[in-house]
Amino acid sequence: MRFALLDDTREWSEPGVRSGQGRTISSAEVEAEARRRKNMLRIDEWRMREYVTGNPIPVRIDQLCHQIDLAAQALSRMSLIPADYADDVYWPRLW
Numbered sequence: 001m002r003f004a005l006l007d008d009t010r011e012w013s014e015p016g017v018r019s020g021q022g023r024t025i026s027s028a029e030v031e032a033e034a035r036r037r038k039n040m041l042r043i044d045e046w047r048m049r050e051y052v053t054g055n056p057i058p059v060r061i062d063q064l065c066h067q068i069d070l071a072a073q074a075l076s077r078m079s080l081i082p083a084d085y086a087d088d089v090y091w092p093r094l095w
Contacts, residue, residue, distance in 0.1 A: 027081070029085070030072050030075045031072055031076070033086050034069065037068050037091060038065055041094065046061055064092060064094065068091065
């Protein structure tokens, strides 16, 4: 049988409330990391190319953008966003 020590905190129900060391990661920081990863794919250039020439964005690039969005949403919805949220473990591979 295992027992857990419960403190007088509400960190499981309120993501902004956290006791202990470290800082609280906001969802805006996760969204900024998602934008940075999309910029590495040069998504703005692909969208401009699609607008000007009518050629669609390559399927692989489009899928990676959707996967990045899904990863960002999943991380943002965690009750306690990990401090190493920018690590490649949480994001889809870009190659």
